Structures are given as C-alpha cells and as structure tokens.
Amino acid sequence: MTTETDTEKTTMQNGISRRGFFKYTSASIAAAAAVSAGAVFEVPSLIGPAAAATEPTGDPINIGFLGALSGPDAGWGLPGLTGNQLYIDAVNAEGGLLVGGERRPLKMYAFDDEATGSKALQGAKQLVLEKDVKFISAIGGNPADATHPFLTKKKVVYASLISTDIKPDRPYLIAGGDVTPRIDMLRPFYHRFINPHLKRWAVISQDDTIGLTSQAWEVGSALSDGWEVVYDVNYAIETTDFAPVVSAMLATNPEVVSLNLSYPTFVVQIVEQLYLQGFKGLISANYLDTESILQKVPKEYLEGATDSFPLFDDPWWGSPSWQENFMTEWNARYGPGGPEDVHREITGIDWDHVITFKVWAEGVKLAGTVDPDVVLDTLRGQDSIPTILGPGKMGGKEMWGIDNMVSPPIPINEVRDGVKRVQAVVRFEQWFDNRKDEIIKVVRDKGQMFDQR
Amino acid sequence: MSIPNWKPLFLLAVVIAVGCAIPFMVRAYTIEIFILFMINLILVCSYRIPATTGDWSLSHVVLMGVGAYTTALLSKWFDLTIFLTVPLSAVVAGIVGFIMVTPLIRTRGFGFFIASFALGELIRLIWIKFRYPFGGPRGMIGIPNGELGSIDFFEPMPYYYFVMAVALICLIIMYRIDQSRIGKTFTALYTDEGLAESVGIDVPRYRALAFGLGAFFAGIAGALLAHRLGAVDPKNFDVTTMVYLIIWIVVGGTTTFWGPIMGLILMTFIFEWSRPLLEWRPLLFGGTLIFFLVFLPGGLDDLFFKIRNKIMARKSGAGVSDVAS
Known part of the structure; x- marks a missing residue:
C-alpha cells in the first residue's frame, strides 16, 4: 500500500x-x-443568534422526509432525520425561513418507504395530500421512479441523494448532495x-x-x-x-x-x-x-x-465553521448522553440530506416564494449557491439532460x-x-x- | 321452489353502497389507502385458495409480480388498454402458476413451502438479471395509469371505483369457488388427503387447479398495482412483501373465506398507526406474528368461532361441557 x-x-x-x-x-x-462568492463558507449559527429571534409571521412550510427508515437501506435514510431536524431548528430559531418578507417556520414529516416503490408512492401521496409538503428529502433510486409522475403533477421538489435520478421528464427532482457519482x-x-x-x-x-x-x-x-x-x-x-x-x-x-x-x-x-x-x-x-x-x-x-x-x-474546515457548529450541536443533542441519544457516532448521512435541503431553502429565500418553478429557475441563475460543502452551482445538463444537479466542491x-x-x-x-x-x-x-x- | 336467501344480497348491497360513498367522506390520501387495501384484499383472498388444500407457498407475491410485469409489457409494447391488460395479465399469471406447481406437486408441507420459494426467487432473479425486457434491478417505469374515455385513472377517485369493481367481481368469484363443490374438494385435500384420494379425487389435479386459480387472481392484484404505481421493480415482490402476506393470513386464519380479510383489516390498521415507530415496526410485526402463532394459531377466524360458540352456549342455557357431551 x-x-x-x-x-x-x-x-x-x-x-x-x-x-x-x-x-x-x-x-x-x-x-x-x-x-x-463574497464570503468564505457560510457559518450560520446552529445554536441560534445571540440577539432575540424574530417571531414567525407566515404560515409554516411543511417538509417531507421520504426514505428507508427501517430495513437494509435504512443506513442511507434514518440518520438523515437528525441533520435535517438540526437545520430546521436552526432556521426556526430565527423565526423561520425568510420568504417574501415573511418568516415561515419549517416542520418536517417523515415516512418510511422501506426503499420500495409502492410504499414510496404511498408516502409521497400522504406527505403531499395530507401534509401539503413543498419539499421532500429522499434517498432516491427505485422510489424516485415510482413517485416522480405524482410529484411532477403536484409540483413538489424532490431531493434525491443520487444524481442518477435526474432526468428531463422530472423537472422538480434535484440531487447532488451525495456528490454521487x-x-x-x-x-x-x-x-x-x-x-x-x-x-x-x-x-x-x-x-x-x-x-x-x-x-x-x-x-x-x-x-x-x-x-x-x-x-x-x-x-x-x-x-x-x-x-x-x-x-x-x-x-x-x-x-x-x-x-x-x-x-x-x-x-x-x-x-x-x-x-x-x-x-x-x-x-x-x-x-x-x-x-x-x-x-x-x-x-x-x-x-x-x-x-x-x-x-x-476535520481541522480542514477551520474554526469556527458550519461543520464544527453542526458537529457540536449534533453531539449535544444526539450524541452520548444527549436528550435524543441515538447510541452511535455521527455519520456522513446525518448531514448528507442537508446539502440539497439547504440549497432549496436558499432558493426559496432568493426567489421569495415556494413556487418550485421560480425557485429552481432562481437557483439555476446563480453563479454560486452556498452549500455546507462550499459554494456550489446548479448544472448537469450534459450528464442528466437538465440542470438539476447541485454541484458543490467535492471533498x-x-x-x-x-x-x-x-x-x-x-x-x-x-x-x-x-x-x-x-x-x-x-x-x-x-x-x-x-x-x- | 326455494325462497332465495336475501341476506347475502342485502349485505352485498350495503357493502357496495358504503364503498361508493367512501370517496366522498374521506380525504384524498385515504382514498389511496383504500385502493391499496382493495388490491391487497384480492391478493390475500387469492392466497387462501391454494392454502385450503394445505399448500402454503412462498411464491405467491412473485405471481402477483408476474401479473404486474405482464401488465407493464402489454401496456408499453402494445399500448393495450387497462381493460385488456388486467385480464390478460391474470391469465399469464395463472399459466405461470400452473407451470410452477407441476414440479412441486410431489412435495408437501415444508418441502412445498421451500421449493415454492426457490421457484419464486428464480422468477424474481430473471427480472433482475435481464435488463431487456424486464428492466433489471431498476424495473420498468412509465406504465400508464389507464383511462376510461376522458376519465383519467391518475386521479384517485376514478381509479378507486375501477379497483372496487374489479375487487368485488374477484371476491364474488372466489367466494363462489369456495362455496362450490370445487372449494369443498380443496378443503377435503387438506382435511384428509388419503381419504379424498380413496373416494376418487384426483389430488394432484385439484392441487394444481387451486394453485393456478390463486395465481390467476394474484395476477389481477399485480396488474392493478402496476397501473397505480406506474412502475414495477423486483423489490416490490420480494420475500419481505411475502412475509407481510403471511402475517395477514396467519392473523386472520384460513378456516373461512372471511379470515384473511379480517387479518388484512387488522394489520392494515396496525401498519398505518405504527408508522411513527420507524425502525421498530418490523419488531412489532414479528411480535404480532409470534403472538398469533402461539396463542391464536387459528387466527381471528378461530377466535370468532370460539366467541360465537360461547355466546350460543350461554344463550341455550347449557354449559360448554354439556354441549360437548
């Protein structure tokens, strides 16, 4: 070696x-x-700003988490709940996501699709029809195939971990957080x-x-x-x-x-x-x-x-850094002795879903709306989008037929x-x-x- | 001339009326749950047909998959309407089931159980290994939802009524089979195969018939599922899904036609309510299965009869022991 x-x-x-x-x-x-991009990697505080938080002024925005939460594929899904929740809590600590001048709190609903198409479609329908989610964090793969006709018709952004799910006939499917492939x-x-x-x-x-x-x-x-x-x-x-x-x-x-x-x-x-x-x-x-x-x-x-x-x-990220803050928060909450101790060390999946989630949130803030067409067009028009891995960009047309790939730097x-x-x-x-x-x-x-x- | 028994017809009318009213009383997502429930209803009742002969197989969900894949191929290659793909898929599934059971006829009990699993996996691995025409591990996508004139079955309500109609027809046919001479013959094979053979019943032929009929209706369930999902993949029809089917059957029992239906209803409720348990859900289902196997091996069927017998015994004023003697 x-x-x-x-x-x-x-x-x-x-x-x-x-x-x-x-x-x-x-x-x-x-x-x-x-x-x-005008800033070294963004460092929003996960703990919450020292100043008084703004109160929510708008309706909540519901977020879905549709992935394997049990079974052999759970390793790609279940840990993602922690990272997403930490990010949501950080956003809500500031009153919510700033959308068109309103502070709209985020709320997440999870559905276990067991990495199966039929269950994924059922989950997508529940999340959209019952909870009116505007964004779904998912693993992707076969569940993406089963859910995309419904989610396309309902115009809901679906964030797969896997860029290979991106196709031109899936205009609201974004991916890239997993930096695969x-x-x-x-x-x-x-x-x-x-x-x-x-x-x-x-x-x-x-x-x-x-x-x-x-x-x-x-x-x-x-x-x-x-x-x-x-x-x-x-x-x-x-x-x-x-x-x-x-x-x-x-x-x-x-x-x-x-x-x-x-x-x-x-x-x-x-x-x-x-x-x-x-x-x-x-x-x-x-x-x-x-x-x-x-x-x-x-x-x-x-x-x-x-x-x-x-x-x-990793010292690579420097101190202070978004990554260091995330780790501190995660360990305090989900680590040994924490109030929601998950009895394991932090893994890459704990933050993997946050990459595209945060990109979507940035797009919503910039666009001033949750309308997926406007959000995605806004994101595609940016020269640089802050991601937790560094400044990224939307692209991928040559690989996937449509510029729906979030492309941060690859560590x-x-x-x-x-x-x-x-x-x-x-x-x-x-x-x-x-x-x-x-x-x-x-x-x-x-x-x-x-x-x- | 005998007076017709109006009770079953009345009950059927009530069920149809309630079924027709449901979409107007519940939310859109709940309609989707009912659609999946009715598809599973066909599946669980179809499994009972071979089970009444004593042939419990581990390949039934794969036969559902045969129906699903056939529907996918017929829809995408030949652009056939859903009103043709569903019955044709059922015929193909029935034929595949008949071919599958032919070598299995020599086995019984646990041997049949395991051999059926092996044959089922062979079919599923064929879907996985051959990207053409089955799509390989990714399966097939782009299956049309179907339509009736200008009515698009993509919307839940039209598809709900379509599935309800198909489910009613299937259940009526399966019930009639169960109550017929053929159904009694199936039960006789399980009760005492030797005695059945001694009175001239062709045991292998009837076992094969039961298996093929079960596969036929499983194929219908698969075809309906494929059109609803718009996609099929091998993972939909793996051993995990088969275990869920076994749980419905064990919980409900197979003594009567209604047993598996009761099992499905109970487990569907438990399944939906237990979603917040996340990774603990498989433990819950396994525990439920073990509970019924140990304490209620006859399932809810058996429990229902025990309760009914106790009530009848009390009404007649005699103790259970007097009734027994």
Whole structure:
C-alpha cells in the first residue's frame, strides 16, 4: 500500500510533492470560489443568534422526509432525520425561513418507504395530500421512479441523494448532495495524481439502480484518466457472502480496489474480505463507515483508504465553521448522553440530506416564494449557491439532460490513523469539461445514460 | 321452489353502497389507502385458495409480480388498454402458476413451502438479471395509469371505483369457488388427503387447479398495482412483501373465506398507526406474528368461532361441557 512517505518522495520539478500540490491547488480553488462568492463558507449559527429571534409571521412550510427508515437501506435514510431536524431548528430559531418578507417556520414529516416503490408512492401521496409538503428529502433510486409522475403533477421538489435520478421528464427532482457519482468519477483522478505509478483499477458495487449507473460513470472516468480497468462487475444485491466476490476481483491483480456506491453494510464485509484475502493495494469507496470497518480490520489496514464523506470535526474546515457548529450541536443533542441519544457516532448521512435541503431553502429565500418553478429557475441563475460543502452551482445538463444537479466542491478524504481527513477539495466542472466526451461514450456503451434508462 | 336467501344480497348491497360513498367522506390520501387495501384484499383472498388444500407457498407475491410485469409489457409494447391488460395479465399469471406447481406437486408441507420459494426467487432473479425486457434491478417505469374515455385513472377517485369493481367481481368469484363443490374438494385435500384420494379425487389435479386459480387472481392484484404505481421493480415482490402476506393470513386464519380479510383489516390498521415507530415496526410485526402463532394459531377466524360458540352456549342455557357431551 502506498504510504505518505513514499508519496512525499515523489516530487515535481519545483520540489513540491504531488500530494502537497493537490492540497494547495484544491484549497486555492475552494478559497477562490469562496472569495468570489463574497464570503468564505457560510457559518450560520446552529445554536441560534445571540440577539432575540424574530417571531414567525407566515404560515409554516411543511417538509417531507421520504426514505428507508427501517430495513437494509435504512443506513442511507434514518440518520438523515437528525441533520435535517438540526437545520430546521436552526432556521426556526430565527423565526423561520425568510420568504417574501415573511418568516415561515419549517416542520418536517417523515415516512418510511422501506426503499420500495409502492410504499414510496404511498408516502409521497400522504406527505403531499395530507401534509401539503413543498419539499421532500429522499434517498432516491427505485422510489424516485415510482413517485416522480405524482410529484411532477403536484409540483413538489424532490431531493434525491443520487444524481442518477435526474432526468428531463422530472423537472422538480434535484440531487447532488451525495456528490454521487461525481466523487466516484473523481477518485480515479485523485489516485492518478497522487499515485502515478499505479495502473490497475478494479471496481464493484451492487446491481441495483444506483450501483449500475454510478459504476458506469466511474469506469468511464477511470478510463479517461488512463487507468486500466481490470475488473468491472456488479454483484447481486442479495449477496451475503462476499468471499467469492472479492476472490474473483483479486484474481485480476488490481492495485486499487474501488467499492463505488456499495451500501455501507456491504462495504464493511468487502473490506473485511480484502483484509482476510491479503489485498495490499489501495481501497477507495463512495462512503467508508470507519467506525464499523475498524471493528473488522486493524487500523493500519485502512490507512490511505479514500472516500468522500468528510467528518465535520476535520481541522480542514477551520474554526469556527458550519461543520464544527453542526458537529457540536449534533453531539449535544444526539450524541452520548444527549436528550435524543441515538447510541452511535455521527455519520456522513446525518448531514448528507442537508446539502440539497439547504440549497432549496436558499432558493426559496432568493426567489421569495415556494413556487418550485421560480425557485429552481432562481437557483439555476446563480453563479454560486452556498452549500455546507462550499459554494456550489446548479448544472448537469450534459450528464442528466437538465440542470438539476447541485454541484458543490467535492471533498476527498484519506483515512489517517483510523480517522478520515480531507486531503483535497475538487471542482468537478473544471475536471469534467476536459473529459466529458470520452466518459459519456463509455456510459452510453453501458446503457446507463439518462435517455437509455 | 326455494325462497332465495336475501341476506347475502342485502349485505352485498350495503357493502357496495358504503364503498361508493367512501370517496366522498374521506380525504384524498385515504382514498389511496383504500385502493391499496382493495388490491391487497384480492391478493390475500387469492392466497387462501391454494392454502385450503394445505399448500402454503412462498411464491405467491412473485405471481402477483408476474401479473404486474405482464401488465407493464402489454401496456408499453402494445399500448393495450387497462381493460385488456388486467385480464390478460391474470391469465399469464395463472399459466405461470400452473407451470410452477407441476414440479412441486410431489412435495408437501415444508418441502412445498421451500421449493415454492426457490421457484419464486428464480422468477424474481430473471427480472433482475435481464435488463431487456424486464428492466433489471431498476424495473420498468412509465406504465400508464389507464383511462376510461376522458376519465383519467391518475386521479384517485376514478381509479378507486375501477379497483372496487374489479375487487368485488374477484371476491364474488372466489367466494363462489369456495362455496362450490370445487372449494369443498380443496378443503377435503387438506382435511384428509388419503381419504379424498380413496373416494376418487384426483389430488394432484385439484392441487394444481387451486394453485393456478390463486395465481390467476394474484395476477389481477399485480396488474392493478402496476397501473397505480406506474412502475414495477423486483423489490416490490420480494420475500419481505411475502412475509407481510403471511402475517395477514396467519392473523386472520384460513378456516373461512372471511379470515384473511379480517387479518388484512387488522394489520392494515396496525401498519398505518405504527408508522411513527420507524425502525421498530418490523419488531412489532414479528411480535404480532409470534403472538398469533402461539396463542391464536387459528387466527381471528378461530377466535370468532370460539366467541360465537360461547355466546350460543350461554344463550341455550347449557354449559360448554354439556354441549360437548
């Protein structure tokens, strides 16, 4: 496995290591974007302003949370309730969301769709017909397919975690908070830059909608960045024994193993198998639940593994920062000993849904209305939109057929001494512009473009 | 000439009248709940048909899926109207059910249960593995809701009446089958298969008939669901959904035609009321299943008869022991 020492020894002409150059450049990109936006990353107080809060002056705005809150997919949904609620409470502490001069408090209603289309449609109908929600936080995937005709007709904004859900016939479906599949596309680029001597890339994920599409984008990107993709297989989502899956992959002698968008529970089992089967290369994934993984493998084994769900106590964000405030608030409320103790550490999913939720809220504030057509047009017209990961932008027409993708900067973490630490933050658009034709061709050959699904 | 029994007709008229009035008395979302309830009603009653022969299968929800996928293909490829896709899907599901049960006839009890699960999973995996024509893991989307002239079934009320009409027809047919000689033959197979065979009943043929009939009506439920959702995916018809069906059946019982219906009504209420419990809900359903298996193995059916017998015994003035002797 490549160590930081080895990497540091790889120098460029001016004596700066590749890793150092990447860090410097990405920080500069992020900082420049932030400065051009007029502010360094927004730091609204989650605790509440010291001055007296404004009282609500308008009707409440109801928000829906439609995702798996039980069953195997609950890992992507249930934690999201905490982050959304923290954000809602922060907004309501100021009297509510400022919409057209009125302070309108937010209220969230949750519905467990068990990641099933029929239940998701039932939930969407309940949330819209009973609660008149204007915005729905969701996981996406098959439930997005089932709900979009109804939500399109009812003109309700549906925020999927997964950009692959975006399609031109879903004008009110936005996504991008999960930075999928952009992060899966950028990890090969990151590794190519940091580890130029590595050549062989293997990628696996489950054979559901999100796995198939995200993996297609990752393979296209890896090929465009000069990797030899030696293994590209989607395992059955019903897989319970990952030993043969990993064996087959390792038979191709990869130097980097990417788990793409494998579910968190699958990632733990796969990494365990990689360890047991003696894999010594790099591990890369969309999301690494390090707390769970390190119960199966030693800390040293995970050193250098990459993902894109940063921890909010990462010094990268600085102090004070939105992220630090969020972490403090979350631990105080949901952490050990808190009034709503959830008996676990904070995960990336706890804040994942907040990304697009906050973007929508910003759009509502700017537009002065909750009308989804006006809100989305307003967002598309912005050069920069504050997100919890930094200044973002609406885009994605070339990938999804419509500019409904929220695109914040993408953090890339490496595991250091058992803890994820941000190593780089990358602007996706600049990277994609240079490679899009090549990548899109691969995705199209795999039948995963938006107009093929 | 015998005097017709007006009571069942009167009850039927009352049910139809109440059913027609419901959409005007409840909110729009509640109409959606009733639509799903009526689809599940067809499904749960269809499961009882093979269950009365003693053949409890784990593939019934997959057969519902066969109906759903058939509807999806017929709607999207041939642009057939909902009034054709539903009956055709039922026929296809019935045929698939008949083909499935043929190798299973040699098995009984637990063997039948497990073998049916295996065959059901085979079908479901075919949907997952073949992106063409089944859409793979993503399933199929863009299934039209259906229409009748200018009436768009996208709106809940028109679709409610359509499903109500289909459900009534299906339930009347299934009830008539249950009360007929064929239905009694099915029950005889479960009560004493050896005796049934000894009096000349072709046991394998009747078991296959029961399974095929159950699959036929399950296919109708699947077709209705597909048109309502506008999408089908393999996850809709997996073992989790099958477990819910088993819970309805166990809670309600299969002794009478009304048992599964009672189970469905009770569990639908519990299902809706327990939503705030979030991740604790599966625990609640599992606990309910265990409770009924241990304390009320006959289901609500059995409980109803026990209560009725006790009331009748008290009315007649004799103790239970006197009645028994």
